[in-house]
Amino acid sequence: MANIETDYLIVGSGASGLAFADTLLQETDAHITIVDRHAKPGGHWNDAYPFVALHQPSAFYGVNSLDLGSNRKDTIGVNQGLYELASGAEVTGYYDKVMQQKLLPSGRVSYHPMCNYLGFAEGVGRFESILSGAQTQVTVRKRLVDAVYFGPKIPSTHTPKFSVAQGVKLVTPNTLAQLWQSKDLRPKRYCILGAGKTAMDVGIWLLNCGAPPESITWVMPRDSWLVNRLCTQPGNEFFNESIGGQAAQMHCLATATSANDLFLRLEAADQMLRIYPEHTPSMFHFATMSKGEVAVLRRITNVVRQGRVQSIAPDAMVMDGGRVPMEPGILYIDCTASGVEPRPMQPIFQPGKIVLQLVRAPLPSFSCAMIAYVEAHYGDDTQKNTLCGNVPFPENITGYVHTMAANMMNQMQWSQDKTLRDWMRASRLDGFGKVMASADRNDTEKMAILDKLRSQSIAAMANVPKLLAKLA
Numbered sequence: 001m002a003n004i005e006t007d008y009l010i011v012g013s014g015a016s017g018l019a020f021a022d023t024l025l026q027e028t029d030a031h032i033t034i035v036d037r038h039a040k041p042g043g044h045w046n047d048a049y050p051f052v053a054l055h056q057p058s059a060f061y062g063v064n065s066l067d068l069g070s071n072r073k074d075t076i077g078v079n080q081g082l083y084e085l086a087s088g089a090e091v092t093g094y095y096d097k098v099m100q101q102k103l104l105p106s107g108r109v110s111y112h113p114m115c116n117y118l119g120f121a122e123g124v125g126r127f128e129s130i131l132s133g134a135q136t137q138v139t140v141r142k143r144l145v146d147a148v149y150f151g152p153k154i155p156s157t158h159t160p161k162f163s164v165a166q167g168v169k170l171v172t173p174n175t176l177a178q179l180w181q182s183k184d185l186r187p188k189r190y191c192i193l194g195a196g197k198t199a200m201d202v203g204i205w206l207l208n209c210g211a212p213p214e215s216i217t218w219v220m221p222r223d224s225w226l227v228n229r230l231c232t233q234p235g236n237e238f239f240n241e242s243i244g245g246q247a248a249q250m251h252c253l254a255t256a257t258s259a260n261d262l263f264l265r266l267e268a269a270d271q272m273l274r275i276y277p278e279h280t281p282s283m284f285h286f287a288t289m290s291k292g293e294v295a296v297l298r299r300i301t302n303v304v305r306q307g308r309v310q311s312i313a314p315d316a317m318v319m320d321g322g323r324v325p326m327e328p329g330i331l332y333i334d335c336t337a338s339g340v341e342p343r344p345m346q347p348i349f350q351p352g353k354i355v356l357q358l359v360r361a362p363l364p365s366f367s368c369a370m371i372a373y374v375e376a377h378y379g380d381d382t383q384k385n386t387l388c389g390n391v392p393f394p395e396n397i398t399g400y401v402h403t404m405a406a407n408m409m410n411q412m413q414w415s416q417d418k419t420l421r422d423w424m425r426a427s428r429l430d431g432f433g434k435v436m437a438s439a440d441r442n443d444t445e446k447m448a449i450l451d452k453l454r455s456q457s458i459a460a461m462a463n464v465p466k467l468l469a470k471l472a
């Protein structure tokens with residue numbers, strides 16, 4: 001068995017592991033070993049459907065030391081006028097570049113793709129090459145970094161929770177773009193199973209590729225609120241929408257009387273969107289959309305709201321709400337993978353170990369870079385965990401209130417620490433920090449927005465505990 005030594009052993013080279021590694025490399029002289037069972041860095045993006053893209057601007061996704069994209073705005077399509085969204089291919093190309101042009105040339109990173117991590121005991125980790133079976137033992141001088149815990153479930157690698165009768169055609173979104181190759185699988189009707197961001201991507205893709213809206217059935221266990229992408233734009237020219245949007249969100253949190261009321265206020269303030277105005281959503285996973293995308297999806301009118309699918313027979317779906325007759329030969333598209341799996345939160349800094357989780361939702365890249373910065377510069381684990389409080393990812397509209405409470409608590413801690421504040425302002429992953437810092441002090445309109453953000457944040461901090469008490 002080979003033996004190596006390292007300061008940090010990172011398990012997982014997805015968005016989380018690489019954002020952490022990149023910042024740790026910048027901020028320390030540590031040696032890092034990265035192990036992953038995938039052949040390439042980028043984690044789940046390597047297994048995604050071909051028409052996947054970021055739902056937030058590329059400008060603040062990835063790692064701190066390397067820009068993603070060229071900061072251009074889309075001039076055509078459903079994202080017209082808004083900052084570019086990297087495609088899946090761009091994201092995997094980007095992470096390859098991070099590894100080949102940033103991490104490995106530092107001489108302080110050793111990367112082991114196609115290797116299964118086997119475990120860790122008494123300061124020693126072990127992994128095994130998938131191709132040769134050879135095992136390597138890693139003596140870890142500082143910490144094991146679990147960059148797997150927050151990983152998402154995606155259609156191409158998960159197992160559906162419903163059963164399917166023989167002869168029923170069920171595919172993942174990955175198969176759709178290959179339909180041209182198969183005469184047997186060219187359907188006339190489609191049924192999208194699931195109502196998360198992947199399902200929305202599939203709906204838009206089918207319509208854009210020529211499927212008539214009436215050929216699509218959409219199984220929607222729950223309607224979802226969506227973040228209006230206009231409010232996530234990083235450029236100064238969007239100051240009113242982004243920073244003004246933050247102030248509006250704080251005002252909604254300061255005045256809401258229930259979770260439902262909060263989302264209705266956020267919708268009225270143009271912060272949240274929904275696809276079907278006549279239905280009140282209960283789900284919220286930070287899926288982010290433009291109004292253009294929502295308009296496309298509204299063309300799908302055959303929506304089945306009968307809960308989840310339990311099984312699919314050749315002529316019907318058996319659902320929580322009963323049996324729904326279906327045309328034989330319809331192509332079912334499985335979009336039921338849960339995205340972010342609900343997992344119990346645990347302290348981020350533990351003896352000998354770091355478990356990467358969110359410290360600002362919904363931004364995993366920013367969160368993991370921040371955790372690396374805190375690991376590099378702060379004292380004991382109690383202090384580090386105080387600065388990096390866990391932020392739960394919301395399951396539903398109630399969860400959003402908990403998420404915002406934890407987000408605000410962290411933001412308050414960070415704002416009191418000048419070093420951390422300065423690092424955040426300079427970080428490309430922060431999203432709005434630079435926009436706020438660069439606002440001209442003589443611009444009275446922008447200063448009024450910043451004042452409103454400050455005053456409404458204080459008011460929100462006061463109201464959120466009341467809201468949480470009601471929700472409990």
Ligand SMILES: Cc1cc2nc3c(=O)[nH]c(=O)nc-3n(C[C@H](O)[C@H](O)[C@H](O)COP(=O)(O)OP(=O)(O)OC[C@H]3O[C@@H](n4cnc5c(N)ncnc54)[C@H](O)[C@@H]3O)c2cc1C
Binds near residue numbers: 013014035038
């Ligand atoms: C379709 C889609 C779009 C998204 N869009 C956005 C977006 O626009 N903005 C945003 O902020 N977030 C977005 N996200 C969320 C997102 O991808 C995050 O980046 C998330 O944190 C995933 O990164 P990860 O590194 O935590 O997990 P993963 O990508 O799952 O990486 C974990 C890695 O660990 C490896 N691994 C696991 N177990 C082992 C083992 N035992 N041995 C060896 N290796 C192992 C896996 O091979 C994998 O490469 C999106 C998610 C999805 C699914």
